[in-house]
Amino acid sequence: xxxxxxxxxxxxxxxxxxxxxGAADQPGQPLSVTNSKLGVxxxxxxxxxxxGAGVVIGGLIGGAIESGIESxxxxxxxxxxxxxxxDASCSQPLLDAFTARLRAEGSFAVxxxxxxxxxxxxxxxxxxxxxLADTTANQFASYVYLTLKxxxxxxxxxxxxxxxxxxxxxxxxxxxxxxxxxxxxxEDVLKRAGVRAADKIIYKK
Amino acid sequence: xxxxWLLSVVVLVQGCAFTTARLNIAARPDTNFKGPMSQVxxxxxxxxxxxxxxSDKARIGWKRNGFGQNTADILSTRPVTELVAEGIRxxxxxxxxxAGIPSDINISGSVTRFWFEVKxxxxxxxxxxxxxxxxxxxxxxxxxxxxxxxxSGTYTKKTGGGLExxxxxxxxxxxxxxxxxIVFDANLIEALNKSQ
Numbered sequence: 001x002x003x004x005x006x007x008x009x010x011x012x013x014x015x016x017x018x019x020x021x022g023a024a025d026q027p028g029q030p031l032s033v034t035n036s037k038l039g040v041x042x043x044x045x046x047x048x049x050x051x052g053a054g055v056v057i058g059g060l061i062g063g064a065i066e067s068g069i070e071s072x073x074x075x076x077x078x079x080x081x082x083x084x085x086x087d088a089s090c091s092q093p094l095l096d097a098f099t100a101r102l103r104a105e106g107s108f109a110v111x112x113x114x115x116x117x118x119x120x121x122x123x124x125x126x127x128x129x130x131x132l133a134d135t136t137a138n139q140f141a142s143y144v145y146l147t148l149k150x151x152x153x154x155x156x157x158x159x160x161x162x163x164x165x166x167x168x169x170x171x172x173x174x175x176x177x178x179x180x181x182x183x184x185x186x187e188d189v190l191k192r193a194g195v196r197a198a199d200k201i202i203y204k205k
Numbered sequence: 206x207x208x209x210w211l212l213s214v215v216v217l218v219q220g221c222a223f224t225t226a227r228l229n230i231a232a233r234p235d236t237n238f239k240g241p242m243s244q245v246x247x248x249x250x251x252x253x254x255x256x257x258x259x260s261d262k263a264r265i266g267w268k269r270n271g272f273g274q275n276t277a278d279i280l281s282t283r284p285v286t287e288l289v290a291e292g293i294r295x296x297x298x299x300x301x302x303x304a305g306i307p308s309d310i311n312i313s314g315s316v317t318r319f320w321f322e323v324k325x326x327x328x329x330x331x332x333x334x335x336x337x338x339x340x341x342x343x344x345x346x347x348x349x350x351x352x353x354x355x356x357s358g359t360y361t362k363k364t365g366g367g368l369e370x371x372x373x374x375x376x377x378x379x380x381x382x383x384x385x386x387i388v389f390d391a392n393l394i395e396a397l398n399k400s401q
Contacts (some may be wrong), residue, residue, distance in 0.1 A: 134318075136260045143359070145361070165386075179306050192391075196385075197240055203243065
């Protein structure tokens, strides 16, 4: 399968094969689903924070060094978070919501990823986790960035970036101290992103 | 000769850094917002003037010099509340809904964030746009709030560099992501269906 922008299904890092559902409940056209990038939980604290002292003192090189330091701080926060949420998954809740939405709507029959006919979709989860959403109050929200690539049967392939943020804001310590909070906030945003991705395919004309 | 050329570049860059940038931001007309809201029976919405509740109302971002110091404002040529309202209107229209009075649903709320930020990385520069608003949907028939939520639109672009055209593109896309967040909101759609 050759796509407009050159990527091939054979080059996918990971193929997520979905269990075919019964034809009775899925009368739509066949759709194979792959998940080429599973996504890894991240904590991003600096992205929307104004440029710091490193840049002021050292110019762009200083900024780049500071960026590296901030990444290291984020890694530390991520390790703290993973202690209370070790089995974090960026992909499963999203893919489950994606396929559930497609099945409920009925335009597509989600099929084996090896199928050669019909349409094909790939979901690459670029980032997911917690990011600093309110720089004034220093509060975090769950988020996910993904790239949706869709090849409709007999039509031109398209791709779109979907970026979804959680509705709620919390201080980072609240995520560490309230059991289940990080998981529920992350799952909520992943499910919304999965439904959004499915709706993009269903309604794209 | 080489020194003069280098000095010219420095002066040019520094000169640009001290000039206010005015971005002509708008949701692009070819953006496709069509989604599940198109299944809601057509309703008329009245978008009340949104409140500007941003913590920094004077600008939408900072222009910086080569040392990263804030040197000039980045502004929007139009009020951010208008841009958001216009985006919402476009999103509703593409989904078969209309704007006007007398309305079925009144939309009110505030724009809480409209910000552009640049982060230098080792090999790339990351441009980030973020637009957020709090919205309330009120039934005109019962005067009850049928739904309220915070909405967020974020767009990130990593490139080797970029000037005002890139910044505008990032903020355009951020508004579009915000509108998408609203018109694809399953809970809002459920509330609208129930209100009829």
